[in-house]
Amino acid sequence: MKKTMLVVLVGLLSFMLAACGGDKEKANSSESSSNYPEKPITVVAPSGAGGGWDLTARALAKVLSDTKLVEETLTVENKPGGGGAVYMAEFATQEKNNPYKLMISSPPILINHEKKEGNSPYGYGDTTPLAQLTKDYGAIVVKSDSPFNDLQSALDAIKADPTKVTVAGGSSPGSMDHLVAVLPAFKSDIDPKSVKYVSYDGGGEAIAALLGGNADLIATDASAIGEYVKSGKVKVLAVSSPERLEGDLADVPTFKEAGIDADFTIWRGVFGPKELKEEELAFWDKTLQKLSESEEWNNEVKSNGWESEFKNSTDFKKFLDEQNVVIQDLLTALGMQK
Known part of the structure; x- marks a missing residue:
């Protein structure tokens, strides 16, 4: 009887030790x-x-490092x-499960996916939106001797001869700079497709x-x-x-002051890969x-001429859903919707 009890106790002790070990492994895994x-x-x-x-991107990396928010x-x-x-x-394919690659973007992540010409099969739905950081505006710029x-x-x-005026921007046709460039023309009853745009x-x-x-x-970023x-x-x-x-x-007029009934906000945010884990x-x-x-x-925001506008991941995703509808409507009006 004593021998039987001893066997049972040894077995029970072994089971408890194994369970503790399993719990320890789970804790280590969680840690x-x-x-x-x-x-x-x-x-x-x-x-x-x-x-x-x-x-x-450079301001973000600098401040995260300087403040030790990221070691x-x-x-x-x-x-x-x-x-x-x-x-x-x-980013959407090769880096989709790499939590050590982040990307900065703005309205083009929506525009490139929604436009007809040069359409991208990938959009913000192929990422994990992390946060909106700032907002900026477009600027129509000429040389000082223009x-x-x-x-x-x-x-x-x-309007007199669109072939004689070359308009340029830092994004492809149908993208953000192009939309900023042609928006005043569109609002002035000029066919936006007639504007000679070089990307x-x-x-x-x-x-x-x-x-x-x-x-x-x-057309470029005001900042x-x-x-x-x-x-x-x-x-x-x-x-x-x-x-x-x-x-x-400060002395530059807005579109509306220049007689154009329109404005255009350039938000900027940071995105993670689509398969980012919950704890990440x-x-x-x-x-x-x-x-x-x-x-x-x-201080970085001020020195760059931006305006701070923070949205966390949940609010940023909701905002992007709403902005996507606005972009679709604008591209449709310009005849560029896919």
Whole structure:
């Protein structure tokens, strides 16, 4: 009887030890999964250097590092092509389960998916939206020695002979810069399809084209043009904000002040891969919220001429759903809807 009891006790003890070991393994597994991030993170700007995506990516990486909100190394990569569409395809397929690759984007992630020409099969639904960080506006810009001194004179020239006015932007036809460029024409009863638009990979290249005499005017991000205004190299004819901006562009009229009943907001946000795990998303929700509240981030926002506008992952996804409808309506009006 005693022997039988001993066997039972030994068996029970072994079972309990095994169960404890299993629980320990589960705890270790859970602890391991919550240790994200554990290696360097790359923030991709899907454009060339000098434009809004590039500046946002570099500001984000800098502040996350400087504030120690992310202990791991952060690097920025430029992946230009197709107004963001080329890297979008890579991000949605090759990086879909890589939590160490993030991407900066803005309205083109919607536009490229919804437009008819050069349509991208991938959109924000192939990502995990993490947060909206800022908002910016479009600017219609000419060289300092341009004969155009206001938006109406440029529109009059396009209306007289659109083949003689080259308009450029840092995104592909039908994308954000193109929409900003043709919106005043559309609102002035000029066929937007008649506007001679040339695309470049990023705002920096579009500005270079303008300064090099390869474009008569460009549509670009208002925040990216301040240094060129200060140097006297360019004139800004109008901005797409609902009210006048501050700083270097304080004297520039809005579209509405220039007689164009329209405005256009350029939001910017950060996206993770589609298959981001729950604990990884929770990390970015917490970290990016803290980033948006930090003095360092708000100094970066101010120095770049942006406006802070934070939305967490849930609110950002809802906002994108709503914005997608707006983009579809605008493209339809321009005859560019897929």
